[in-house]
Amino acid sequence: MARPTFDTTVEGGEIRPAPAADREVHSPARRTAGLRTQRWFGWLFVLPALAVYAVFVLQPLFLTVEYSLYRWDGIGPATWVGLDNYAKVFTDPDLSGTILHAFTLIVFFSLIPVVLGLVIASTIRRIAASRLAVAARTVLFLPQVIPLVAAGIAWSWLLSSTGLVNQLLARLGLGGMTRAWLGDFSTALPAVGVIGAWVLLGLCTLLLLAGMSKIDPALYEAARLDGAGPIREFVSITMANLRQEIGVCVTVTVIAALATFDIVYISTQGGPGNATMVPGLEIYYQAFSERQVGVASALAVVLMLLVLACVLPIQWLTREESR
Amino acid sequence: MIVARREAWTGRLLLVLLMAVTLVPFLSLFLTALHPSGTYPQGLDWPSHPRWSNFTTAFRAAHMGELLKSSTLIVLGVVPVSLLLATMAGFAIGHLRIVGRRLVFLVFVLGLTLPFEGIITPLYYQVRQMGLLNTRWAIILPLVGLFMPFSVFWMRAHFVNMPEELSEGARIDGANVWQLFWRIHVPLAMPAISSLAILLFLWTWNQFLLAIVLVDDPAKRTMAGALGAFQGQWGTDIPLLCAGSLLILAPTLVIFLAFQRRFVSALLQGSLKG
Numbered sequence: 001m002a003r004p005t006f007d008t009t010v011e012g013g014e015i016r017p018a019p020a021a022d023r024e025v026h027s028p029a030r031r032t033a034g035l036r037t038q039r040w041f042g043w044l045f046v047l048p049a050l051a052v053y054a055v056f057v058l059q060p061l062f063l064t065v066e067y068s069l070y071r072w073d074g075i076g077p078a079t080w081v082g083l084d085n086y087a088k089v090f091t092d093p094d095l096s097g098t099i100l101h102a103f104t105l106i107v108f109f110s111l112i113p114v115v116l117g118l119v120i121a122s123t124i125r126r127i128a129a130s131r132l133a134v135a136a137r138t139v140l141f142l143p144q145v146i147p148l149v150a151a152g153i154a155w156s157w158l159l160s161s162t163g164l165v166n167q168l169l170a171r172l173g174l175g176g177m178t179r180a181w182l183g184d185f186s187t188a189l190p191a192v193g194v195i196g197a198w199v200l201l202g203l204c205t206l207l208l209l210a211g212m213s214k215i216d217p218a219l220y221e222a223a224r225l226d227g228a229g230p231i232r233e234f235v236s237i238t239m240a241n242l243r244q245e246i247g248v249c250v251t252v253t254v255i256a257a258l259a260t261f262d263i264v265y266i267s268t269q270g271g272p273g274n275a276t277m278v279p280g281l282e283i284y285y286q287a288f289s290e291r292q293v294g295v296a297s298a299l300a301v302v303l304m305l306l307v308l309a310c311v312l313p314i315q316w317l318t319r320e321e322s323r
Numbered sequence: 324m325i326v327a328r329r330e331a332w333t334g335r336l337l338l339v340l341l342m343a344v345t346l347v348p349f350l351s352l353f354l355t356a357l358h359p360s361g362t363y364p365q366g367l368d369w370p371s372h373p374r375w376s377n378f379t380t381a382f383r384a385a386h387m388g389e390l391l392k393s394s395t396l397i398v399l400g401v402v403p404v405s406l407l408l409a410t411m412a413g414f415a416i417g418h419l420r421i422v423g424r425r426l427v428f429l430v431f432v433l434g435l436t437l438p439f440e441g442i443i444t445p446l447y448y449q450v451r452q453m454g455l456l457n458t459r460w461a462i463i464l465p466l467v468g469l470f471m472p473f474s475v476f477w478m479r480a481h482f483v484n485m486p487e488e489l490s491e492g493a494r495i496d497g498a499n500v501w502q503l504f505w506r507i508h509v510p511l512a513m514p515a516i517s518s519l520a521i522l523l524f525l526w527t528w529n530q531f532l533l534a535i536v537l538v539d540d541p542a543k544r545t546m547a548g549a550l551g552a553f554q555g556q557w558g559t560d561i562p563l564l565c566a567g568s569l570l571i572l573a574p575t576l577v578i579f580l581a582f583q584r585r586f587v588s589a590l591l592q593g594s595l596k597g
Binding site: 061120132137138139140141145163164198262266280304311 | 347409442446
């Protein structure tokens with residue numbers, strides 16, 4: 001799923017071009033007055049959207065912060081505990097562990113799809129217009145279209161002890177490595193990561209490919225004539241011109257990694273033990289099974305701040321020079 | 324020349340490999356779904372007697388008819404309203420240049436990166452207080468709100484680029500703001516609106532978290548939420564689970580294949596703008 005992110009592009013042209021001649025012809029006083037009322041009247045167009053947004057996003061957002069300062073089981077009276085819930089989030093290894101897991105998942109959700117995507121996109125750049133590549137666009141988008149839940153089910157089966165992954169390993173003579181990938185303490189988290197990488201690789205590849213197709217081919221020709229090898233060419237032309245696209249890929253995938261829920265819920269439920277517990281799932285368990293609404297909310301606040309702390313620098317780094 | 328040709332071939336090879344990796348999970352679901360129910364098939368394996376009846380069994384076990392209806396109702400509740408509200412807001416912020424537009428826009432943009440898990444806990448109590456728990460409204464109303472940042476962002480991006488002269492002309496002809504919006508700007512915004520519609524449809528249909536938290540009855544959930552319940556119930560019968568999963572992901576797949584061009588460009592633009 002393409003997750004929305006920031007775009008800080010400022011509105012182009014704040015000064016409205018109103019040709020002087022035009023203004024003179026059509027009673028200037030009335031028109032400017034009309035525009036002024038319109039600037040207030042326009043609020044009526046924003047209000048409905050703002051109302052729904054305020055009730056179902058802003059209000060729960062403030063409530064999350066409020067809940068995080070109380071101990072509450074969701075039914076009885078709530079007791080003020082100050083920052084105790086936050087202290088618990090950072091000191092309880094079960095809770096802080098979820099944050100570490102989320103960061104580990106960034107390797108699989110972001111690093112692998114973006115790096116592999118770059119390699120693949122630059123390799124297939126030359127055949128981007130072929131019929132094969134057009135068909136590939138459709139196929140590579142499939143993981144984006146299906147529910148993540150379905151991806152989780154399909155992969156749980158592929159990674160199971162009798163699944164295809166183990167079958168392939170056995171056929172390659174690596175029978176000793178076979179295991180229930182999602183059930184093994186040491187491999188469960190990377191296995192979940194592989195599912196995420198599968199979901200996001202196609203999107204990254206296509207985004208980067210679309211970006212590369214905008215680069216002037218003459219640049220590549222020139223580089224070749226100057227005797228630049230493929231690596232040099234990749235670094236100084238492809239990478240340099242893809243800042244924005246890379247930024248988008250990293251942003252989308254980092255959010256997907258930190259906020260992952262569906263895949264883990266379906267494939268491991270956070271297990272074995274706590275090996276694949278991620279913040280999203282922990283919030284769900286704390287709030288609705290453990291009835292620790294305060295702890296769940298504190299973790300939720302930490303998660304939201306983490307997402308911002310990761311996304312804002314990425315945006316800042318990739319936007320500044322590309323503008 | 325030789326270098327170029329060799330590159331083209333490695334490119335093709337890589338592309339085919341990547342497509343294979345993408346398709347394997349689907350193939351595995353399909354082949355497994357054809358095995359006798361209750362067995363544990365080995366990897367990719369065409370069964371000697373494919374059990375096509377697994378699909379009809381899963382169709383009945385998952386109450387697919389009801390699920391399709393439920394998901395459709397939720398989509399109908401979310402998408403048109405979101406489109407209307409977001410188009411109006413985007414128009415006012417991007418084109419009418421209302422007083423304080425920067426501030427409102429910033430407030431909306433704040434919600435762009437919000438993970439749904441961040442607000443799911445209070446949302447539950449809020450929806451319960453409204454008496455909407457376990458109804459489809461419990462999914463519809465919060466989703467409209469949650470999609471608003473992206474939708475407003477998307478529509479504003481369209482309206483910011485509409486030339487002011489367009490409205491000048493209409494105003495001279497005596498059109499009021501409402502007419503200006505409906506007669507001139509909405510028709511021109513149709514490409515942006517329809518791409519947004521595709522994205523919102525997809526995100527609604529595949530919404531999982533809100534469905535499992537706010538609605539207990541799988542028959543009132545989205546497709547994805549129902550699939551979660553289906554897994555809980557039939558998780559031990561692998562072939563049936565695979566058949567059910569395929570059925571549940573089939574509708575998005577069909578719609579995707581039917582509108583693939585629009586989908587691909589909407590998704591690419593969606594993440595680029597986003």
